[in-house]
Amino acid sequence: MPQHVAIQGFQGSFHEVAARQYFGAAPTLNFCATFGEVVAQVAGGRADAALMAMENSLAGSILPNYLLLERNNLTITGEVYLPIHQHLLALPGTTLADVQAVHSHPMALRQCGDFLSQYPAWQLVETEDTGLSAQLLAERQTPSVAVVAGAQAAEAFGLQLLAPAIHDDPNNYTRFLVLERAAEAQPVASPDKASLYFYTSHAPGMLAQVLTLVAGHGLNLSKLQSCPRPSQPWHYGFHADVEFDTPAQLGALLAELPRVTEELRVFGAYHRGSMEFEQETTNLKEGGHAELAEAALPRH
């Protein structure tokens, strides 16, 4: 179990929730302002592991984070899926009529566009982090400010749920990867998923050949993300996630892939993250009235 885990974001952020879900209460979390700093911490030994968002079910891949993965000697040892539920938080006693400005990370503000558009007079202020916005509100005690953040931020900083579940789309999930230094990470026992990167020659049909091999060995391609090749305009490498029943299937695929690829890297073999989500219940009061009990989100 790692002692120090680097995450992007601060107390009350969704990265914190994902890290606690995966690692439990024991490790110290190293809060980082940027994804670059997260990767630098684990690559440089200041953290034993990192947890980094890689994609969101609505917004898609976070492409720069694939570059960070390519350029550092890290290996993926796990993944976490987290439903993203955004709430409007304020100081206890604040009403919607008191609010003049809403602070949050730009992504969180965008995810709540329908709700926020009902209040055109509110000033939207982009900040570094949802959790940090909540913390600053609690410190500064500004009744005219609300923040968009997760329930964990309300709990951490004693804020009230002024309006719960204000995200536009309930199908909002983020996938996080657990990263460790490749040279030191212990192989994961009995993995059922792997993340590969490959580059094929420009000859027509090479990508089809790769994917035919994947299917032929009975692996399921759960994700395929093209990424531009540095210094080779309009050439693309592919990050591919494959799911399998036995590690032997992965081994058989990896034995054949060099025949149809010019470059092949294995970024990690690990266990699939669970998509069975607990019902989010909290004893936080909605505007002082109601219990918040969001519906469980079943696996698609």
Place this chain on the structure above:
Amino acid sequence: MPQHVAIQGFQGSFHEVAARQYFGAAPTLNFCATFGEVVAQVAGGRADAALMAMENSLAGSILPNYLLLERNNLTITGEVYLPIHQHLLALPGTTLADVQAVHSHPMALRQCGDFLSQYPAWQLVETEDTGLSAQLLAERQTPSVAVVAGAQAAEAFGLQLLAPAIHDDPNNYTRFLVLERAAEAQPVASPDKASLYFYTSHAPGMLAQVLTLVAGHGLNLSKLQSCPRPSQPWHYGFHADVEFDTPAQLGALLAELPRVTEELRVFGAYHRGSMEFEQETTNLKEGGHAELAEAALPRH
């Protein structure tokens, strides 16, 4: 020839250069602050066509623009490739020692990270547009400010090349699409490229089957971009660009694809954009001294 073309950005922007390269001097350019406004202008009839950046050879696809394409009834009628050369511009007479702040679009600032990191005292100020930054500098006549922008912005606003070609990576190209309303656009005669969108069932190997058909009909897959399916977490649709010699190849592929896809859309059949770039020459003086003559960038 369209009379009004909507572009993202303002006078002196790279979108302006790409639009003039494709449409010539005749059309009026409708400058828009956002990509959403660009698409709204053409979809709503305020512009006859739009030109929109879709990907950069270093940064990859602009994923939100694929969503804009999916959600409006537009068709692709052409494409433009443009080399992106960033320069440090300032008022005539300004020296590097005078500079205290550098204004530009965040993407342009990031593309010049190596150069800018040599001047840690400079304040970096993110703005809406490279061309707009140049215009404001010319209007405000602030000798302590420099901007990162293209040579076209220097020419448009009478600025000096304080440091030419400060972009980190010379392999910096942007691909733009030409968009028109699908209901009114004239079919492009003798196209040699098409942009498709397809979604397959989750059965293993379906994507391999699609790509095997593409290759089997002799088309070259020049781009494959996965995009999340709205309301279907971790399901992906694919935007695929295919190049071909004769439209009959495209027709044969399109006749077979419904057999292996659950959804299929053709976003346009058009002519490939040229990747043969003119040498960028300008009579702008570098710091008052030298002619700027950047090397021609050959096709890879």
